[in-house]
Each structure stands twice: as structure tokens, then as C-alpha cells.
Amino acid sequence: MTNRDIAKKFQLLGNIMDLHDENTFKIRSYLNAYNVLRKLVDPISEMDLNELKSLQGVGAAIADKIEQLLTTGHIKTLDKYLEITPEGVVEMLGIRGLGPKKIKTIWKDLEITSPGELLLACNENRLVAAKGFGLKTQEDIKQKLEYHADSQGKFLYAHVIEEARKLLDNMQTVYPDAGAVLVGSLSVQEPIVEGIEVLVKDVSGIDKAAVGIAIDEESGKESFGAYPVSFYSGGINIGLESIRLTSSSTFFSALKVDESQIFSSEEEVFQKSSYPWHPPFLRHAIPLTTIPGIIAVEDIKGIIHNHSTYSDGLHTLEEMAKKCLESGYEYFVISDHSKSAGYAQGLSIERVEMQWREIETLNQKLRPFKIFKSIESDILVDGSLDYPDDILSGFDLVIASVHSSLNMDIDRATARLIKAIEHPATRILGHPTGRLLLGRKGYPLHWDKIMDACAANGVVIELNANPQRLDMDYSLIGSALDKGILISINPDAHSTSQIALVKYGVLAAQKAGLSPEQCLSAFTLEQFERWLTSK
The missing domain is CATH 3.30.460 (Beta Polymerase; domain 2)
Structure with a gap:
């Protein structure tokens, strides 16, 4: 049983208890355990009970349940709730974007007990009568249900x-x-x-x-x-x-x-x-008369877009940087979350400055390897970036990404991103659509306008290498290259082991015929430093 499998059991336990209005403290502890367990690098199945109890955010009660799961394949407490919860309601908990609060209303007030019934209710406009629901929410739920149905068996x-x-x-x-x-x-x-x-x-x-x-x-x-x-x-x-x-x-x-x-x-x-x-x-398009030099994993010289314990990462800044150094990379770009990202312990200005001081110390210690100061700045609803301009200008580079308000129409969504692209501090547009493969559709965008803005402002577009994202999609890379836009293959690593995710971005980029010269993260340290001063 993988760490992910074990963690998902505690996510389900917390959410299903929420449906039954159980103790809030217990619910929170199970959901916190999910977040801790899913980020662990070492196999949970190989840990003994004392090791499990020593994990921060786990404790004795949850450790006992993990041991029970590994020994019997079940958690008795979870089985108890599964017995009193309709199977279709449990399935709805697996649909990203619904959540226990909405599902509780759907089940207990509207007496809907399966995704199929819920889709029918949306088509018959029955959700609008429920407390806290309206036409917009109903349409959003309908789209999530259709996406969920299309994703089955994939x-x-x-x-x-x-x-x-x-x-x-x-x-x-x-x-x-x-x-x-x-x-x-x-x-x-x-x-x-x-x-x-x-x-x-x-x-x-x-x-x-x-x-x-x-x-x-x-x-x-x-x-x-x-x-x-x-x-x-x-x-x-x-x-x-x-x-x-x-x-x-x-x-x-x-x-x-x-x-x-x-x-x-x-x-x-x-x-x-x-x-x-x-x-x-x-082999997905017209055959080529000559095969160009196509990027390979060994062409990647630096690891861009990473997180540490300063925000929601599992490992410290030093641990992340040393892992890159040991793996043969020339540089490392730390891009923790910005202050508006409360869900991810985004950095206050004071903590940004604290991180900068640590980077200076580590750069003295690890040279010629180099750590660059970056931030993954939330693109706010109006398209502006987190932090005042004087703070943004102190970073070596800013990655601008959308993490919230993902339900805008295509015109507003495009305008929002273009405003962020045009900010003088923005150097990379991070995971542009915010999609989660098999989980949620991407942000709708007028891609021609987005690419024109990136080309005009010298902004690189990220190919986020996390296999749940792979955003931007490889099918769009050719159009970006035609406009002279660089692509950056970034792992968005939240632990030392996730640095290796960069390989999945490379595999996607290969389908677009991306060359090392067209990829920012394939730049040598010297080339990367020149690029930083080019805007």
C-alpha cells in the first residue's frame, strides 16, 4: 500500500465524518494526517509503530489506525461510517470541488444519493431550491459531474x-x-x-x-x-x-x-x-523530413519553481538545494507561496526577508552552485500581484500563478492573466490554466492573446512538470515557440523527491519537439544569469 493510498483513507475518514456532523477536532486531525502522510518520502508501510507516533501531525491514535490498515486492510472507524453512508454519496466525495458541506446538503436536504441522480437534478434545475445554491453553483456542479464521468477508466x-x-x-x-x-x-x-x-x-x-x-x-x-x-x-x-x-x-x-x-x-x-x-x-502529426534536436532529461541544468518548509514544502530550503546539488544541477530557484496563499502558509514580508538572508548564507556555503530568490506570487482576482512593488523588485524573478477564482469566463480570465503578465516583475507565467488532470478542467483562456502578451513582455511560460498538471499543454507549445516565447520545465517540487518530477515535463515537451535552446531550465548557470538581467 503506497503512502498516497494510506493518506487517502484518512482524507475519506475526515470527510465522511464531516457528512455525519461528528467532532470537528477529530475531523481536522484526520485531514491534517492526510496532508502529512501524502507528503512523506519514506514508505509508511516500512515504519514501525513508534516511528509512526513520532511523526508530527500523526500521534498515537492515528498511528494505531495506520497499523490497523496495514495489518488488516481496513480502518474499523472508517468501515463503521461506510456502512451508514450510501455508496453513491461516498463516490461524490471523490469529485473534486464538491466537498462535504455541499454534499451534506445534496444528500440530507435534497435526498440525492448518487452522482447520476445529482446530474439529473442539475438538468432539472432542482438544486437552485436548496439553501446556499443558485444557478451558477448548479451549473458549476453539473460541469464537475460531467468531467468526473468522462474521467472514469482513465x-x-x-x-x-x-x-x-x-x-x-x-x-x-x-x-x-x-x-x-x-x-x-x-x-x-x-x-x-x-x-x-x-x-x-x-x-x-x-x-x-x-x-x-x-x-x-x-x-x-x-x-x-x-x-x-x-x-x-x-x-x-x-x-x-x-x-x-x-x-x-x-x-x-x-x-x-x-x-x-x-x-x-x-x-x-x-x-x-x-x-x-x-x-x-x-507520431501524432505530419511526419518531419528531419528530426530536430529534442530536449532530454539530461539537458535540464537548473530546477526552477520549488517550495520549502517556509510555505507548504516538506523539506527545508537547505535540504532542497543540497538535493539539487547532489543530483548534478547547477542552480536552484526557490519559489515559495506568497502572502495571500493562506492555504499554503504563504510568506509574510518578514518571512520573505528571513528567507533572503538564509539564501545569502547558503550561497556562500554551496558555491559555485547557486540559489535564486523567487516567489510564486498569487495572481489576485483583479490581475495584480501579491506584495508591494518594492518587495517584488527584490526577488531575482517572480513566477505569477493563479490559484483561486478559477470559474471566471474566458474574457475576464484572459484579462486577469494579461494584467499579471504585463507587471514589470513577472518573469514566468506559472501553470497557466490551473488544470488538474482527471480532477478539474483548466482555466478558459484566449491563448493567442496570452501568448502575444508574453512575447511582448519577455515572459516565459511554464510547463509545470507535476504529472497532475502538465500545464501548459504540450499541444500549445508550438504556437508559443513560433512567437519566440521560452518554455520553462519546472517540477513545482514540494519535497526533495519531487525534484525528479521534472522528467514528466520533459516527456510532454518532447511531444512538441522542444529543443534545449528553447527551454529556460536547460540554460546553464551563466546563461540563466544573463537571462535574469535581460529585462
Whole structure:
């Protein structure tokens, strides 16, 4: 059981107790435990009871429940509440943006007990009669329900890829001559996938149980770990099938392949076409006559956009910086949350100045490695930035990001961001749409206007590498590059382990054909310092 799995149990326990109007202190303690546990780096499953009790924000009662969960697979207290709560109401707790308060009204006042009933009620305008609800809230809930329904049976690339590699390893061990390769959305590095797809020479020769595949007796559906699996046979034409199953129809058609021929490898197919071999991540558009130099993880020289214990990070500024140094990076940009972000312990002016003093000390200690002073400034509702201008000007760079009021219409949302982009202190526009993959849709924006503003003001656009964000979307990068806008691949790391998330941003950027020269975080320390003085 992963740390995330364990943490989610306590989130559910706190929220379900809230539905039943239980003790506020206990609810808060369970939700606090969720926030603590989900950020831990070391596996909770390997800790003993005393270690669990010593964790700040956990304590004896919660530690006992963790031990109970790891031993039996259940938490008795949670099971008690699950027995008296309709299954559909529990499902609603998993829909981002609803929350226990709204669900309590929906369930107890309107007697709605499932997402399906709730969607029908929205379509029939029944929510507007409930206390605290109106037409706008009803429409917002309807959109969340539709997004939730569309997201079922889908998974984040980052969650599935490691399991897929384990399956391939098993295949290589048990069936080394099967020619097993990943195909489909995983192979082309799509941020959202529907499962694991594997191409082999002949499926009929595979004993799937021998490689860890589970088969549901009722449905016949196959899975590996938590994810559905599909197998395909390529036969003697496995090279052609490999390309077909990793390409868009546009790409495949443009190759003009004579499908009556036999191709035992992908290379043979490309040799017969007029195009060079394309890696799978570049097979979503028209084929290229030459393959450009595309960014790789090893091209990243600095880690930009990070958080520490000054705001909502798990590790100290020094621990974060040293992890970057040990990982071979040349510089580190600390960008804790600004003062309006009360939800994330945003920095007061006094704490900003305290952090600046620590940065100066650490830079003396760690040179030639360098820490840069930054802030992730909330873009306020009117488009202005947190802090007075004299404080903003003291940072080496400011990342401007939206974290609140995400339900604006497209014109107001665009105007809000453009005002922030035009602020002289803004150097990077952070996770522009605020989307959470499989959780919430992005901010609606007139992207042409946003990009024009960034180009005119020398503002870089972030590709936030957190696999739940990957924002901006890779499909927009080409338009930004056409306008001369730099892209910065940033992990938005809240712990030392999350620094490695930068790789997922690189994988997304590869789909857009981003080169190292077009990526701010691939700048050397010297180049980065020159860029800082260029505006």
C-alpha cells in the first residue's frame, strides 16, 4: 500500500465524518494526517509503530489506525461510517470541488444519493431550491459531474508507466522471444492513458498468468496491478503493426506504406518511406523530413519553481538545494507561496526577508552552485500581484500563478492573466490554466492573446512538470515557440523527491519537439544569469 493510498483513507475518514456532523477536532486531525502522510518520502508501510507516533501531525491514535490498515486492510472507524453512508454519496466525495458541506446538503436536504441522480437534478434545475445554491453553483456542479464521468477508466501516465515496465520485464524474462513492446497512449507519452497496451508476435502463445496478468472471472477483463491490459498480435508484420499502434491516422497515412509487404521492424517501414525514423512521441502529426534536436532529461541544468518548509514544502530550503546539488544541477530557484496563499502558509514580508538572508548564507556555503530568490506570487482576482512593488523588485524573478477564482469566463480570465503578465516583475507565467488532470478542467483562456502578451513582455511560460498538471499543454507549445516565447520545465517540487518530477515535463515537451535552446531550465548557470538581467 503506497503512502498516497494510506493518506487517502484518512482524507475519506475526515470527510465522511464531516457528512455525519461528528467532532470537528477529530475531523481536522484526520485531514491534517492526510496532508502529512501524502507528503512523506519514506514508505509508511516500512515504519514501525513508534516511528509512526513520532511523526508530527500523526500521534498515537492515528498511528494505531495506520497499523490497523496495514495489518488488516481496513480502518474499523472508517468501515463503521461506510456502512451508514450510501455508496453513491461516498463516490461524490471523490469529485473534486464538491466537498462535504455541499454534499451534506445534496444528500440530507435534497435526498440525492448518487452522482447520476445529482446530474439529473442539475438538468432539472432542482438544486437552485436548496439553501446556499443558485444557478451558477448548479451549473458549476453539473460541469464537475460531467468531467468526473468522462474521467472514469482513465489514469495518469506517471502512475501507470512503472507498472507497464514491470510487465515488460516479466515478459522479457518468461517470453524473451515474444517481441513485447508498449504501444498505444503510454508509448507516445500521453499525459492521460486508459491502461497498458502490449504488442507481441503472437498472443496465443502467451500464458498471461505466468507474467502476472489477472483475469476477472465475470467480465473476462485483464489487468496488471491496478490497470487494465490489452494485448495485440503483430505476427510476421510486427514492425508495421508497431507503427500503426503508436501513430495517429494522419501520421500513418502520410507514410504511404505498402501494407501488402512484410515489415519485421519499424526501421524497415521508415526505410521504405521518404521520412527518417520518428520516436513514438513524435507520431501524432505530419511526419518531419528531419528530426530536430529534442530536449532530454539530461539537458535540464537548473530546477526552477520549488517550495520549502517556509510555505507548504516538506523539506527545508537547505535540504532542497543540497538535493539539487547532489543530483548534478547547477542552480536552484526557490519559489515559495506568497502572502495571500493562506492555504499554503504563504510568506509574510518578514518571512520573505528571513528567507533572503538564509539564501545569502547558503550561497556562500554551496558555491559555485547557486540559489535564486523567487516567489510564486498569487495572481489576485483583479490581475495584480501579491506584495508591494518594492518587495517584488527584490526577488531575482517572480513566477505569477493563479490559484483561486478559477470559474471566471474566458474574457475576464484572459484579462486577469494579461494584467499579471504585463507587471514589470513577472518573469514566468506559472501553470497557466490551473488544470488538474482527471480532477478539474483548466482555466478558459484566449491563448493567442496570452501568448502575444508574453512575447511582448519577455515572459516565459511554464510547463509545470507535476504529472497532475502538465500545464501548459504540450499541444500549445508550438504556437508559443513560433512567437519566440521560452518554455520553462519546472517540477513545482514540494519535497526533495519531487525534484525528479521534472522528467514528466520533459516527456510532454518532447511531444512538441522542444529543443534545449528553447527551454529556460536547460540554460546553464551563466546563461540563466544573463537571462535574469535581460529585462
